[in-house]
Amino acid sequence: xxxxxxxxxxxxxxxxxxxxxxxxxxxxxxxxxxxxxxxxxxxxxxxxxxxxxxxxxxxxxxxxxxxxxxxxxxxxxxxxxxxxxxx
Amino acid sequence: xxxxxxxxxxxxxxxxxxxxxxxxxxxxxxxxxxxxxxxxxxxxxxxxxxxxxxxxxxxxxxxxxxxxxxxxxxxxxxxxxxxxxxxxxxxxxxxxxxxxxxxxxxxxxxxxxxxxxxxxxxxxxxxxxxxxxxxxxxxxxxxxxxxxxxxxxxxxxxxxxxxxxxxxxxxxxxxxxxxxxxxxxxxxxxxxxxxxxxxxxxxxxxxxxxxxxxxxxxxxxxxxxxxxxxxxxxxxxxxxxxxxxxxxxxxxxxxxxxxxxxxxxx
Numbered sequence: 001x002x003x004x005x006x007x008x009x010x011x012x013x014x015x016x017x018x019x020x021x022x023x024x025x026x027x028x029x030x031x032x033x034x035x036x037x038x039x040x041x042x043x044x045x046x047x048x049x050x051x052x053x054x055x056x057x058x059x060x061x062x063x064x065x066x067x068x069x070x071x072x073x074x075x076x077x078x079x080x081x082x083x084x085x086x087x
Numbered sequence: 088x089x090x091x092x093x094x095x096x097x098x099x100x101x102x103x104x105x106x107x108x109x110x111x112x113x114x115x116x117x118x119x120x121x122x123x124x125x126x127x128x129x130x131x132x133x134x135x136x137x138x139x140x141x142x143x144x145x146x147x148x149x150x151x152x153x154x155x156x157x158x159x160x161x162x163x164x165x166x167x168x169x170x171x172x173x174x175x176x177x178x179x180x181x182x183x184x185x186x187x188x189x190x191x192x193x194x195x196x197x198x199x200x201x202x203x204x205x206x207x208x209x210x211x212x213x214x215x216x217x218x219x220x221x222x223x224x225x226x227x228x229x230x231x232x233x234x235x236x237x238x239x240x241x242x243x244x245x246x247x248x249x250x251x252x253x254x255x256x257x258x259x260x261x262x263x264x265x266x267x268x269x270x271x272x273x274x275x276x277x278x279x280x281x282x283x284x285x286x287x288x289x290x291x292x293x294x295x296x297x298x299x300x301x302x303x304x305x306x307x308x309x310x311x312x313x314x315x316x317x318x319x320x321x322x323x324x325x326x327x328x329x330x331x332x333x334x335x336x337x338x339x340x341x342x343x344x345x346x347x348x349x350x351x352x353x
Binding site for chain 1: 164167197198199200201202203204226227228229230231232233236237259260261286287290293325326327
């Protein structure tokens with residue numbers, strides 16, 4: 001297993017780039033016109049999870065973007081998936 | 088390195104991809120029946136598809152020294168129409184005895200509907216009737232957690248089901264423990280966007296261990312990479328995992344699970 005320093009040496013630039021890309025995505029959304037969207041709300045609500053002191057942030061983010069209802073649907077409202085529970 | 092690609096949809100890939108897989112060390116690959124990117128209009132379309140999986144693809148793979156195996160079913164996305172689904176399922180007995188057929192899959196849920204679940208359970212019963220392994224697809228993105236829980240609840244009602252012969256695929260950080268703790272095998276799919284990245288898959292191995300788990304590319308017509316498994320193996324090497332550990336999750340584990348079908352021979 002790698003040490004913290006070895007992990008940072010290998011992956012810090014990649015993680016930095018992904019974080020800046022996300023920041024730029026949020027800037028881009030603000031610059032463009034249009035109605036707010038529930039997907040953006042989910043994204044904003046997930047961001048504080050990254051700062052929590054816990055060992056399972058990835059799991060918590062995935063749970064944030066999950067449908068937590070339990071009942072079966074009678075029919076599929078649409079066939080794809082949008083990444084956040086929008087219906 | 089030698090490895091097994093346990094989940095690839097080669098009907099959607101080019102012959103060049105077979106060459107790349109062979110060059111990377113792929114000895115065998117398994118192709119579950121799936122949604123081809125558009126809904127087929129009749130059961131005849133599936134008849135042709137099952138012939139493609141059992142007659143044509145094994146020959147295409149063999150040209151590159153790769154053994155080709157497949158799984159049969161109607162995929163969950165096209166299973167929301169039970170009448171249509173049952174027409175397709177009626178074709179399975181004609182193909183189930185063919186040399187490269189391992190079991191029933193990839194069955195499961197797509198949008199977690201009542202009809203999808205009914206057809207899923209009828210597929211599980213076919214697997215039990217023929218004493219075959221089962222490969223299960225879990226839903227995409229926001230539907231995955233709910234669908235995984237529904238699938239696990241449903242499987243628990245099959246008292247004669249041998250859980251060691253069932254693999255539940257496309258697990259991520261929020262579903263892997265549910266699957267492994269219940270005694271099933273787990274599959275991690277390496278997708279650039281919508282499932283596990285190589286580093287996340289390695290994290291899962293580090294946290295949850297390397298027993299009863301495999302990784303696959305599930306390469307198809309969408310955003311996917313047939314080279315995902317060897318790329319993940321390289322990432323494991325960069326992260327100082329041992330050659331034995333890399334071999335275990337990319338070769339030994341898939342071979343162990345798949346060998347539960349007598350037709351799987353390397």
